[in-house]
Amino acid sequence: MAVDLAHYLLLSAVLFGIGVMGVLTRKNLIIILMCVELMLNAVNLSFIALARHAADQEAQVVVFFVLCVAAAEVAVGLAILISVWRKRGTMNIDALSALRG
Amino acid sequence: MDSGDFMGVLPELIVVVTALLAILADVASKGRNPSAAQGVTVLGLAVAAAVALISPSEQTMLMAGQLFNDGFSAWFRALFAVAGLATAIFSPLYLTHRKIRLGEYYSLLAMCVFGMMVMSAAANLLLFFVGLETMSIALYVLVSFRRDDAASVEGGLKYLVLGAFSSAFLLYGMALIYGGIGSLDYVAIGEALRQSDGIGPMTVTGIGLLLVGFAFKVSAVPFHFWSPDVYEGAPTTITAFMSTGAKAAAFVGLIRVFGVALILTSEHWTTALSVMAALTMTVGNFVALRQTSVKRMLAYSSIAHAGYLLVGIVAGTPQAFAAAGFYLIGYALMNLGAFGVLMLINQRGKGDYSFESLRGMGTVYPVLGLMMSVFMFSLIGIPPTAGFFGKLYVFSAAIEQGHLWLVIIGLLNSAVAAYYYLKVVSTMFMAKPEGDVAISQPFAYKAVLAISSLLIIVIGLFPDQLVTAMLRAVP
Amino acid sequence: MPDVLHNNSLIVFLILTAGVAAVVGLFVALTIFLGPKKPNEIKDAPFESGFVSKTDATQPFPIKYYLVAILFVVFDIEVAFLYPWAVSFREIGAIGLTSMVVFIAILAVGLYYAVKKRVLEWK
Numbered sequence: 001m002a003v004d005l006a007h008y009l010l011l012s013a014v015l016f017g018i019g020v021m022g023v024l025t026r027k028n029l030i031i032i033l034m035c036v037e038l039m040l041n042a043v044n045l046s047f048i049a050l051a052r053h054a055a056d057q058e059a060q061v062v063v064f065f066v067l068c069v070a071a072a073e074v075a076v077g078l079a080i081l082i083s084v085w086r087k088r089g090t091m092n093i094d095a096l097s098a099l100r101g
Numbered sequence: 102m103d104s105g106d107f108m109g110v111l112p113e114l115i116v117v118v119t120a121l122l123a124i125l126a127d128v129a130s131k132g133r134n135p136s137a138a139q140g141v142t143v144l145g146l147a148v149a150a151a152v153a154l155i156s157p158s159e160q161t162m163l164m165a166g167q168l169f170n171d172g173f174s175a176w177f178r179a180l181f182a183v184a185g186l187a188t189a190i191f192s193p194l195y196l197t198h199r200k201i202r203l204g205e206y207y208s209l210l211a212m213c214v215f216g217m218m219v220m221s222a223a224a225n226l227l228l229f230f231v232g233l234e235t236m237s238i239a240l241y242v243l244v245s246f247r248r249d250d251a252a253s254v255e256g257g258l259k260y261l262v263l264g265a266f267s268s269a270f271l272l273y274g275m276a277l278i279y280g281g282i283g284s285l286d287y288v289a290i291g292e293a294l295r296q297s298d299g300i301g302p303m304t305v306t307g308i309g310l311l312l313v314g315f316a317f318k319v320s321a322v323p324f325h326f327w328s329p330d331v332y333e334g335a336p337t338t339i340t341a342f343m344s345t346g347a348k349a350a351a352f353v354g355l356i357r358v359f360g361v362a363l364i365l366t367s368e369h370w371t372t373a374l375s376v377m378a379a380l381t382m383t384v385g386n387f388v389a390l391r392q393t394s395v396k397r398m399l400a401y402s403s404i405a406h407a408g409y410l411l412v413g414i415v416a417g418t419p420q421a422f423a424a425a426g427f428y429l430i431g432y433a434l435m436n437l438g439a440f441g442v443l444m445l446i447n448q449r450g451k452g453d454y455s456f457e458s459l460r461g462m463g464t465v466y467p468v469l470g471l472m473m474s475v476f477m478f479s480l481i482g483i484p485p486t487a488g489f490f491g492k493l494y495v496f497s498a499a500i501e502q503g504h505l506w507l508v509i510i511g512l513l514n515s516a517v518a519a520y521y522y523l524k525v526v527s528t529m530f531m532a533k534p535e536g537d538v539a540i541s542q543p544f545a546y547k548a549v550l551a552i553s554s555l556l557i558i559v560i561g562l563f564p565d566q567l568v569t570a571m572l573r574a575v576p
Numbered sequence: 577m578p579d580v581l582h583n584n585s586l587i588v589f590l591i592l593t594a595g596v597a598a599v600v601g602l603f604v605a606l607t608i609f610l611g612p613k614k615p616n617e618i619k620d621a622p623f624e625s626g627f628v629s630k631t632d633a634t635q636p637f638p639i640k641y642y643l644v645a646i647l648f649v650v651f652d653i654e655v656a657f658l659y660p661w662a663v664s665f666r667e668i669g670a671i672g673l674t675s676m677v678v679f680i681a682i683l684a685v686g687l688y689y690a691v692k693k694r695v696l697e698w699k
Contacts, residue, residue, distance in 0.1 A: 009280070016273060021600055023266055032262055039269035046276040059279055062227050064656055066272065069234040071653035075646045076238050077261050080245050082642055083254040121685050128692040306592070 008049035015042035029091045033077050040070045109163040109170045112153040112178045113218050119145025120211035127204025138204030142189045142211050150182035167225055172574025174222035177353050180433055184346035185214040187437045190545045192338045195444055212239040217350035226275045226285040229354055237264050244335040256334020263327040271314025277307030287362040294365040312370055318351040319407050322380040332400030341440030344403040345433040352410055356422050361576050367417055375415045375507055382408030382514040390521055395443055396454035406432055412507050416499040423571035424494030431487030438553040439476040442469055448540045461534030470529050475554040477522040482515050485561035643695050654683055
């Protein structure tokens with residue numbers, strides 16, 4: 001079976017969907033952050049596949065920036081998680097009740 | 102990059118240098134005295150705003166077509182710098198009161214302004230994304246800046262998770278649009294759409310995802326649920342900054358992406374966007390009605406204002422975008438002012454931003470009371486204020502395009518909004534003050550409030566000048 | 577049928593949403609109704625590659641580990657931008673060099689800040 005663009009896009013859509021489900025259903029904040037990363041990297045896969053398909057470099061550059069943004073986001077996210085941990089002593093999203101929602 | 106490029110991005114460069122200098126100034130003071138960092142930031146942002154306003158803004162492109170150098174980007178770069186400047190001037194009072202002595206705050210503020218400037222000038226979806234994330238990541242830290250306060254760190258965490266979540270949707274939309282159209286460049290996308298007849302399912306899905314991402318960013322109902330919590334948890338200075346600057350930046354992006362690049366596909370998203378606009382106005386207003394905290398009330402009402410602005414995007418004409426630009430400028434002035442007065446008054450007592458905290462303060466401090474009334478009247482949309490003409494232009498542009506029902510909903514909502522805004526004014530003047538009423542009023546702080554309330558009146562008296570400037574500037 | 581799909585993003589969006597909701601709901605419902613629930617102490621214990629866990633996994637690490645790890649993540653990723661430059665620096669010449677100098681200078685300010693805040697002192 002030849003693997004073509006559609007397969008990559010499908011894989012990326014599935015990964016993105018798994019990420020969305022994880023964010024919506026998981027309780028542990030670290031896992032939620034990991035799921036967000038999964039979503040971003042699923043998009044990266046799409047970009048790479050499309051860029052390869054179109055023989056275009058523009059979208060390959062996107063991936064560099066997205067990786068970089070994701071790293072910065074994780075760094076800040078972990079830093080904030082540590083402050084939440086110190087304040088609350090938990091990583092469970094249901095325990096965050098200081099705000100009314 | 103030639104000298105034209107250099108001059109074109111001068112405001113951005115100044116802001117970046119300001120952010121770096123602010124952090125170095127903080128290091129130099131051994132992290133004990135944030136006033137050096139504050140001084141650098143105030144100065145740098147003031148220069149950046151001035152440069153953005155006086156620099157020539159013909160309809161050109163910078164950096165090999167990566168950035169727009171048009172009137173719109175000039176106006177909004179200046180607006181973001183001014184919003185950052187006002188926030189930097191408001192901050193010391195608030196931060197000293199909360200015993201926060203970290204100079205990084207000001208550096209992060211300048212980085213936010215930089216991100217907003219890139220968002221408003223970007224001519225490319227990738228660059229827009231990078232600007233958005235620069236702003237957002239700095240805001241995540243700023244929102245959770247009160248590390249000893251559970252609401253602040255939880256608000257920051259919530260903002261981070263939902264912000265990153267919505268960014269992923271935005272990015273996926275960009276990927277699919279790239280796959281369907283073959284470019285990330287706004288101009289090239291517009292050109293490709295003009296030459297093709299009809300778009301494929303991949304592009305349609307991409308546009309849908311992009312719309313969801315943007316709806317999160319401008320906190321449109323039903324994607325608004327993050328914003329009241331974040332606005333409440335954040336330091337009040339940052340709430341003021343986010344509800345004006347960050348919102349305006351997202352709207353400028355929305356205008357450039359949906360209003361210009363994707364306008365030919367408007368049949369696919371106008372319905373969704375107008376339903377969103379109607380819901381946003383109504384939900385924002387009715388929830389704002391029930392709030393007992395003025396800070397939370399302003400947070401919900403800023404959702405409602407996003408709804409009015411969405412009406413302008415739905416209308417989809419250059420006139421409507423000029424009106425939305427006018428509205429954004431007026432809204433930034435009045436909301437920053439309202440938060441400014443609120444913070445000034447809440448130095449005393451419990452500082453809980455309740456309506457009670459405002460009781461009778463208008464009679465004790467008539468000037469403050471008067472300025473707050475100007476901000477509130479403008480937020481309601483009573484002439485002659487900037488808020489009135491903002492709504493007038495947006496709604497009349499929408500009527501021209503036949504969106505009468507949206508305008509009727511908007512007008513009904515404005516009437517509802519009058520109740521809670523007037524409640525602020527009446528509490529300030531009609532009740533007797535309680536307890537200790539002494540507050541300190543730094544000169545620069547009062548000057549910012551005075552200038553913004555004067556500008557609101559001046560824009561309200563001479564709206565033609567600003568609206569013609571906006572019409573010339575519109576992309 | 578395809579015509580409707582092509583011409584209305586609202587419908588596409590609703591179908592996507594409904595699809596996601598249906599699949600998610602199905603799996604959640606399946607686990608709730610079909611999954612046997614007989615919790616006991618061994619089952620509730622976290623799986624540690626077959627070993628019996630002796631202590632709580634969330635024992636506090638000193639904060640410096642986190643700080644260094646976070647800094648490492650950020651600076652590590654920034655290096656990724658050097659590779660494309662290294663590949664193409666003959667072609668992009670002076671502009672590329674200036675850009676990279678500015679880029680590294682901004683990073684250097686960040687590193688200087690970290691050093692001055694004594695983040696890297698391992699004591």
